Amino acid sequence: MTFLRFITLALLLVATPLHAGQIRVAAAADLRFAMDEIVSLFSKSRPADRIEVSYGSSGKFYAQIRNGAPFDLFFSADSELPEKLVQEGLAIPEVEPYALGRIVLWRPDSDARPLTLTDLPRPENRRIAIANPKHAPYGMRAVEALKAARVWDAVESRLVYGENIAQTAQFVQTGNADIGIIALSLALAPGFAGAGSYTLIPADLHQPLRQGFVILKRVEGKALSRDFAAFFGTADVRQIMSRYGFSVPDTPAAR
Amino acid sequence: MPNADLAAVWLTLKLASVVTLLLLLIGTPIAWWLARTRSRLKGVVGALVALPLVLPPTVIGFYLLIAMGPNGPVGQLTQALGIGLLPFTFPGLVIASVFYSLPFVVQPIHNAFEAVGERPLEVAATLRASPWDAFWSVAVPLARPGFISGAILGFAHTVGEFGVVLMIGGNIPNQTQVVSVQIYDHVEALEYTQAHWLSGGMLLFSFVVLLALYTFNPTRRKPA
Numbered sequence: 001m002t003f004l005r006f007i008t009l010a011l012l013l014v015a016t017p018l019h020a021g022q023i024r025v026a027a028a029a030d031l032r033f034a035m036d037e038i039v040s041l042f043s044k045s046r047p048a049d050r051i052e053v054s055y056g057s058s059g060k061f062y063a064q065i066r067n068g069a070p071f072d073l074f075f076s077a078d079s080e081l082p083e084k085l086v087q088e089g090l091a092i093p094e095v096e097p098y099a100l101g102r103i104v105l106w107r108p109d110s111d112a113r114p115l116t117l118t119d120l121p122r123p124e125n126r127r128i129a130i131a132n133p134k135h136a137p138y139g140m141r142a143v144e145a146l147k148a149a150r151v152w153d154a155v156e157s158r159l160v161y162g163e164n165i166a167q168t169a170q171f172v173q174t175g176n177a178d179i180g181i182i183a184l185s186l187a188l189a190p191g192f193a194g195a196g197s198y199t200l201i202p203a204d205l206h207q208p209l210r211q212g213f214v215i216l217k218r219v220e221g222k223a224l225s226r227d228f229a230a231f232f233g234t235a236d237v238r239q240i241m242s243r244y245g246f247s248v249p250d251t252p253a254a255r
Numbered sequence: 256m257p258n259a260d261l262a263a264v265w266l267t268l269k270l271a272s273v274v275t276l277l278l279l280l281i282g283t284p285i286a287w288w289l290a291r292t293r294s295r296l297k298g299v300v301g302a303l304v305a306l307p308l309v310l311p312p313t314v315i316g317f318y319l320l321i322a323m324g325p326n327g328p329v330g331q332l333t334q335a336l337g338i339g340l341l342p343f344t345f346p347g348l349v350i351a352s353v354f355y356s357l358p359f360v361v362q363p364i365h366n367a368f369e370a371v372g373e374r375p376l377e378v379a380a381t382l383r384a385s386p387w388d389a390f391w392s393v394a395v396p397l398a399r400p401g402f403i404s405g406a407i408l409g410f411a412h413t414v415g416e417f418g419v420v421l422m423i424g425g426n427i428p429n430q431t432q433v434v435s436v437q438i439y440d441h442v443e444a445l446e447y448t449q450a451h452w453l454s455g456g457m458l459l460f461s462f463v464v465l466l467a468l469y470t471f472n473p474t475r476r477k478p479a
Contacts, residue, residue, distance in 0.1 A: 060443045127343055132426060135443040160343045160425030171425065175325035176342040 059135025312418030367401020
């Protein structure tokens with residue numbers, strides 16, 4: 001009898017309320033702060049539902065989703081990886097564009113005068129952090145910009161690679177790298193804004209960071225996934241995204 | 256095998272060798288002290304040495320990143336000495352690995368010293384051996400299996416390091432891009448062929464190391 005009672009109690013503890021939904025979101029690391037705000041706003045109107053967000057490099061999530069990672073939505077830092085998931089039959093078409101990201105030069109000195117990419121080869125920039133171009137779209141765009149600005153050969157030996165764009169920003173924020181190429185959304189986030197200064201990298205130096213999301217197929221049409229996806233089109237979310245420096249579709253820049 | 260992978264293998268072997276040598280130098284006096292002392296601090300020091308066994312590597316990585324950064328005590332010291340900052344450098348990885356692998360070297364040597372006991376050293380003393388002489392010609396040879404185990408385990412554990420390197424390494428070819436991180440990158444980039452080569456190599460290496468440990472260093476030894 002005690003055993004039964006124990007089991008019942010244990011079940012009660014692990015069970016979530018019956019009507020509550022729960023989804024898991026894989027989000028590119030540049031969304032770390034914006035997505036947190038968006039999720040908490042969403043949760044205000046849906047207190048019973050739970051949205052769990054994991055942050056990392058888009059390439060990592062793509063590899064994990066292909067190997068059966070239990071995510072319901074995938075917010076990538078590009079459009080190619082979600083598109084590939086659609087083609088592989090793992091995601092529901094279409095890829096929904098939700099933001100256009102920007103990269104910036106950032107350093108932990110709030111009074112510094114603006115820098116451009118051509119200043120990077122200067123000797124005081126001993127360590128320059130970028131995201132790993134092998135699997136982080138923000139890293140790929142950083143490499144393109146460095147090459148377009150013709151400083152790649154001069155700085156390649158000084159690059160340190162963050163596992164994702166948030167770790168890259170953290171390398172610079174802790175001062176372990178002198179300067180970094182990070183997402184504008186992180187430079188504007190609390191903890192970074194005020195702790196350093198950024199300069200926008202001209203958008204014509206790299207492929208656009210056209211970011212898209214997809215609903216993944218493994219969830220047989222969870223209503224909550226669709227609701228959360230639809231929520232991304234609301235004015236509230238657009239306002240949060242703009243505050244983090246993203247251009248959102250419908251504004252001319254993003255399309 | 257691509258050059259980047261070969262470089263990662265070479266770097267890993269270099270890192271593990273340097274760390275093992277350093278740990279034998281640092282770990283031996285600690286192990287000796289732990290084996291001989293009656294100090295009340297013995298428990299504290301023993302616990303400190305064993306900490307990396309239970310701490311998540313991220314804790315070690317986090318503290319080292321802060322301590323070795325420009326505002327941390329270690330970072331300010333290295334900058335004052337003109338060495339610069341240690342994160343993202345090979346010496347930085349060496350220091351991190353010394354912390355990370357310390358118990359794997361100290362504990363086998365400590366156990367071996369304890370197994371030697373007081374008696375052989377007392378006998379050496381009656382034969383007018385100085386403590387220094389007794390340590391080198393009596394304690395160390397008798398504790399040889401402990402040194403071998405410690406060296407092998409320290410080397411292997413450093414080769415297997417991942418979390419700390421990911422946090423303070425910065426993934427720089429020839430500096431901090433060791434095999435474990437390289438495998439992670441290959442998997443993220445869906446380069447499964449290269450990941451297989453390196454992972455298979457690690458599997459074989461680890462098995463051979465453990466085989467060597469159990470074959471050449473049997474627990475029951477013939478009396479000399």
